[in-house]
Amino acid sequence: MGADILVGVDVGTTSVKAVAVSLDGTVIASASRETPWRRDGAHADIDPRRLADVAIAVCAEVAGDERLGSPGRQALRGIGVTGIAETGVLLDSAGNPCAPALAWFDPRGDVQSLRERIDRTDFQRATGVRLNSKPSIAKIMWLQTNIPGADRAVRHLCVGEWIVRALGGDYVTESSLASRTGMFDVHERATWQTATDIVGPLMPDRHVWAGERVGTASGDIPDVLRGAALTVAGHDHQTASLISGACRDGALFDSMGTAEALIRTVARTLTRDEMQHLTDLDISVGWGVLPGHQILLAGRLTGLSLERVASLLGATDRASRLSLGEQAITTTRGAIATRIEHLDNESLSISGITDGVTPGLMWRVAVEDLTRIIDEPLGQMDEAVGPRLSSVVAGGWIHNAMVAEAKLRQLGNYRVSELEEPGALGAAFLAGVAAGLLAQPDSGGVARWLD
Numbered sequence: 001m002g003a004d005i006l007v008g009v010d011v012g013t014t015s016v017k018a019v020a021v022s023l024d025g026t027v028i029a030s031a032s033r034e035t036p037w038r039r040d041g042a043h044a045d046i047d048p049r050r051l052a053d054v055a056i057a058v059c060a061e062v063a064g065d066e067r068l069g070s071p072g073r074q075a076l077r078g079i080g081v082t083g084i085a086e087t088g089v090l091l092d093s094a095g096n097p098c099a100p101a102l103a104w105f106d107p108r109g110d111v112q113s114l115r116e117r118i119d120r121t122d123f124q125r126a127t128g129v130r131l132n133s134k135p136s137i138a139k140i141m142w143l144q145t146n147i148p149g150a151d152r153a154v155r156h157l158c159v160g161e162w163i164v165r166a167l168g169g170d171y172v173t174e175s176s177l178a179s180r181t182g183m184f185d186v187h188e189r190a191t192w193q194t195a196t197d198i199v200g201p202l203m204p205d206r207h208v209w210a211g212e213r214v215g216t217a218s219g220d221i222p223d224v225l226r227g228a229a230l231t232v233a234g235h236d237h238q239t240a241s242l243i244s245g246a247c248r249d250g251a252l253f254d255s256m257g258t259a260e261a262l263i264r265t266v267a268r269t270l271t272r273d274e275m276q277h278l279t280d281l282d283i284s285v286g287w288g289v290l291p292g293h294q295i296l297l298a299g300r301l302t303g304l305s306l307e308r309v310a311s312l313l314g315a316t317d318r319a320s321r322l323s324l325g326e327q328a329i330t331t332t333r334g335a336i337a338t339r340i341e342h343l344d345n346e347s348l349s350i351s352g353i354t355d356g357v358t359p360g361l362m363w364r365v366a367v368e369d370l371t372r373i374i375d376e377p378l379g380q381m382d383e384a385v386g387p388r389l390s391s392v393v394a395g396g397w398i399h400n401a402m403v404a405e406a407k408l409r410q411l412g413n414y415r416v417s418e419l420e421e422p423g424a425l426g427a428a429f430l431a432g433v434a435a436g437l438l439a440q441p442d443s444g445g446v447a448r449w450l451d
Contacts, residue, residue, distance in 0.1 A: 004077045004437070007228070008428030009059050010236055010421065011035070011083030011159050013104070016054050017421050020062040021428040023437055029065035030421065031058045037103060044103035048089040051101070051159070052166035055081070059167075060222040076225060078431030079217060080233035081163045082210075082423050085180035088136045089162040090143060090153035090202075099150035101159070102139040109138025110145060117198050125272040126194065128179060128186040128285035135182030140199045156183075156202035160232045168218035169230040171204040176234035176295075178203065179286025186286055186294075187272055210234035210289035211433040211440060231434035233427035234289035237261045237297065242441060243426035244417040246392035247290050252378075254411070256395030256403070260302035260374065264381045264388065266294045274384065281380050289430070290441060296385065298377035302370050303397055305348055309340070309366040313359045318396075325401035327360030328367065338362065340369040363402055371406040378410070392417050 003022060010017045013035060020029040033054050037044045063076050086104035089097055102108055111133050114123075123131045132138070136156065143150040157165060158177035165171060173191070178184040183195035183203055191203045208214060210233050217228040233239050237255055238247070241263050246253035249267040254260065265288055270278075275285045278296060288295040315321045337352035338361070382388060391414035397403045398416055407414065419425055432438035 003075070005063070005075055006078045006080070006428040006431045006435070006437075007059055007063055007076060008233065008424040008426065008431060009055055009079065009081045009083075009163065010239075010423035010427060011051070011055055011081065011163060012236065012423070013084055016051075016058055017424045018058040018062045019421055019424045019428055020065060021425065023432065025425075025429070027420075027425065029062040030424075031061040033058055038100075042107055044106050045100040046087075046103070048097040048101050048162060052163055055163045056166065056221055056225070060224055064222070064224045076228045077437060078229040078231070078428075078435035079167060079225065080211075080231045080427035080429070080431035080434065081160045082233035082236045082239040082427040083160045083163070085158060085177055085235045086134050086136050086139070087159050088139070088181065089157050089159070090140065090150055091155040091157065092149075092152045093154050095165075098152050099143045099147045102143070104134060106139070107133050108142045109133030109135070110141040111138055113141055113145075114138050114198075118194060121276060122194070123182070124279040125276045126185045126187070126192050127182045128275045128279060129182055130279055130282065130284070131182075135180065137182035137195055137199060140202070144199065153200070153202060155204065156181075157204070160234065161204075164214060164230050164232050167221060167225065167230055169215035169232075170206065172206045172208045172214045172232060173204045174208055174210055174232040174234055175287035176210060176238050176289050177232070178207070180235065180284075187269065187275065189287060208232065209291040210239070211430040213434040229431065229435040231430050233430040236423040237263060238289045238295060239426035239430070240394060240422035241265070241392075242289050243422050243429055244392050244394055244419060246390075246417075247288065247293070247441070249293070250386065250389035252388040252391040252411070254391060254393045254407075254414075256303055256393060256397040258301070258303045258307070260300050262298045262374065262377055262381065264296040264385055265290065266296065266385050267292070268294070270294055278380075278384055281377070283377060283380060283384075289426075296381050298381065300373055300377070302374065303395070305342070305370050306366065306397060306403075308348065309363070313362060315359075321400060324359060324363045325403065327358070328364040328402035329405055331358065331361045331364050333361070333364060333368075336361070338365045340366050342373060367400075367402045367406050371403070371410055375410065391415070394419070394422060
């Protein structure tokens with residue numbers, strides 16, 4: 001014990017997680033704390049200082065874990081921070097937060113004012129995302145209008161960038177996170193001047209890739225963290241894809257959590273016409289965590305819908321849902337008319353319930369019909385950037401027998417990523433890159449680090 005370690009932090013929607021990892025990829029310690037949102041109905045925001053305190057605390061907890069022995073201060077060689085996108089922190093000229101940070105799913109983005117200033121097509125062709133309340137620019141506009149002091153902001157940092165700054169790092173713009181802000185010209189990999197004209201010059205001038213060293217841990221932080229190399233490890237879905245070995249041209253990463261995220265990595269820069277076409281289909285285009293590679297990202301609430309149906313059937317814990325899956329694979333739909341359809345992202349419609357519809361059969365219907373919804377974006381991605389050559393599936397739902405069977409029919413042969421906390425683990429790997437201890441990943445992925 002006492003050998004060099006790396007720490008990865010994943011600032012997620014539900015929790016802030018951290019892992020301490022040896023240089024060969026062995027997880028030695030882990031910790032998590034609830035993400036401290038302040039909620040009011042559909043609205044959710046967070047005190048940036050409180051969020052930084054939580055992230056630094058879990059980071060220090062794993063770095064100081066007794067299983068590491070007493071290695072001395074230099075044992076911690078690098079810290080990487082990944083996490084949610086769209087949510088960002090406005091800072092004043094002294095570097096202090098001057099507004100709460102709105103959750104990525106908070107609907108308070110000022111879409112109307114944004115649409116009055118920017119043509120939808122121009123927005124999509126530049127930023128690679130849809131013009132709605134989700135991108136950071138819409139949230140910034142709402143804050144500047146409604147929160148006293150927000151108009152004093154001189155800088156905007158995405159959450160991962162903010163935590164790294166709170167650890168003593170530099171002000172930087174990391175490409176995969178910037179691609180979710182609506183203020184970044186994805187095609188040019190540069191700040192978008194039109195957005196700057198609207199909200200001000202808020203993005204840091206230094207543009208970096210995930211894994212680049214952006215300072216050294218210092219300042220008013222626990223001693224155990226001081227001296228570590230720092231990096232912004234990018235968007236959590238993409239960091240998880242990287243560590244799962246799916247971050248390469250022709251590969252699909254299918255993350256089946258509450259939301260199902262489909263990611264295709266592309267070893268080229270898409271044209272503006274391609275960006276417009278894909279965003280019209282609700283597929284975003286941005287830079288990935290692998291330098292020089294772009295990603296296509298589509299999201300559907302498959303997992304949330306499965307949770308709702310499972311609860312309706314009385315399967316409210318892992319064991320009962322696994323049992324439901326085993327029952328389902330022994331049933332057949334035959335000529336029954338039972339169907340499940342998405343009415344929108346918020347609700348489902350179940351029709352055709354007749355005699356003989358058992359919980360197992362209902363679960364087969366749910367899994368098959370909800371899985372089928374993903375066929376459309378999968379096909380659209382294949383048409384845009386070529387057929388997928390391999391698939392990696394991650395997330396708890398893939399361990400359900402019925403889900404696994406449906407995915408096999410949909411994707412063909414695929415590999416299941418069994419990694420726990422892949423976002424944090426990927427952030428730890430990129431911390432090793434920033435510290436100069438691990439090689440920059442190539443398009444073959446980094447799965448060999450964990451062999």
